[in-house]
Amino acid sequence: MTTGGHGTDGVERRGLMFVLSSPSGAGKTTLSRMLLEREPGLKMSVSATTRQKRPGEVEGRDYFFVSKPRFETMVEQGELLEWATVFDNLYGTPRAPVEAALSAGQDVLFDIDWQGTQQLHQKASVDVVRVFILPPSAGDLEKRLHSRAQDSDEVIRNRMSRASHEMSHWAEYDYIVINHNVDDAFAEVQSILKAERLKRERRTGLVGFVRGLQGQLQG
Numbered sequence: 001m002t003t004g005g006h007g008t009d010g011v012e013r014r015g016l017m018f019v020l021s022s023p024s025g026a027g028k029t030t031l032s033r034m035l036l037e038r039e040p041g042l043k044m045s046v047s048a049t050t051r052q053k054r055p056g057e058v059e060g061r062d063y064f065f066v067s068k069p070r071f072e073t074m075v076e077q078g079e080l081l082e083w084a085t086v087f088d089n090l091y092g093t094p095r096a097p098v099e100a101a102l103s104a105g106q107d108v109l110f111d112i113d114w115q116g117t118q119q120l121h122q123k124a125s126v127d128v129v130r131v132f133i134l135p136p137s138a139g140d141l142e143k144r145l146h147s148r149a150q151d152s153d154e155v156i157r158n159r160m161s162r163a164s165h166e167m168s169h170w171a172e173y174d175y176i177v178i179n180h181n182v183d184d185a186f187a188e189v190q191s192i193l194k195a196e197r198l199k200r201e202r203r204t205g206l207v208g209f210v211r212g213l214q215g216q217l218q219g
């Protein structure tokens with residue numbers, strides 16, 4: 001699925017798919033925004049969803065808000081790379097922008113749940129990096145859902161009641177970050193991205209680069 005781009009050191013490598021999952025309210029959106037601001041070469045995958053727009057959310061930036069029939073057509077026509085029902089709404093990743101970004105040598109950031117992560121991993125395991133964000137405590141998680149002030153008490157109760165099930169998938173992820181403090185959690189997530197970008201098996205240009213170095217040493 002992926003084709004080459006260049007790393008900051010000029011050596012060609014395959015793009016990667018960087019996935020953040022967590023129980024609702026643990027901080028994925030916050031950490032994603034920080035990553036996008038500070039990490040050039042990273043593009044957000046904007047999902048399609050049938051859920052209602054929250055105050056302040058922008059069409060095409062936060063989500064593509066679509067009707068259920070439109071979502072079903074997207075599924076039938078193979079327009080989604082993965083999709084799932086989450087909290088009684090449908091969510092899915094449009095395929096074309098992800099493929100275009102990877103082809104242009106960018107890395108792609110996903111804020112998706114464990115079901116979508118499993119589907120992506122089945123399709124492109126070596127290029128998928130899975131990070132699970134945990135809250136420091138249940139009390140903090142509830143406080144964060146309230147402090148966001150965008151969901152009704154009923155929606156928050158529903159999300160809290162499902163948090164334990166969401167968290168039961170933590171062991172399917174490559175990295176676990178506990179979001180006590182947002183700056184520390186961000187530093188950890190950013191370190192994971194930087195290290196994964198340097199992984200030997202993604203760096204398709206290394207063989208040629210090392211041969212060139214050896215040529216210089218011998219010549």
Ligand SMILES: Nc1ncnc2c1ncn2[C@@H]1O[C@H](COP(=O)(O)OP(=O)(O)OP(=O)(O)O)[C@@H](O)[C@H]1O
Nearest residue numbers: 024025026027028029030144147148179180181182
């Ligand atoms: N370390 C932190 N300490 C305190 N508040 C935080 C921290 N990280 C995030 N928050 C706040 O918690 C709330 C929920 O965060 P955010 O929207 O990023 O969660 P999320 O995981 O994306 O949730 P969802 O899955 O519902 O989209 C926001 O108001 C955010 O500012």
Ligand SMILES: Nc1nc2c(ncn2[C@@H]2O[C@H](COP(=O)(O)O)[C@@H](O)[C@H]2O)c(=O)[nH]1
Nearest residue numbers: 047083084086091092093111112113115116
């Ligand atoms: N499998 C997918 N899950 C997704 C996608 N987009 C978002 N999500 C997850 O849904 C919940 C709820 O999000 P919210 O914005 O309503 O709070 C959260 O866990 C997201 O990660 C997707 O395309 N596929």
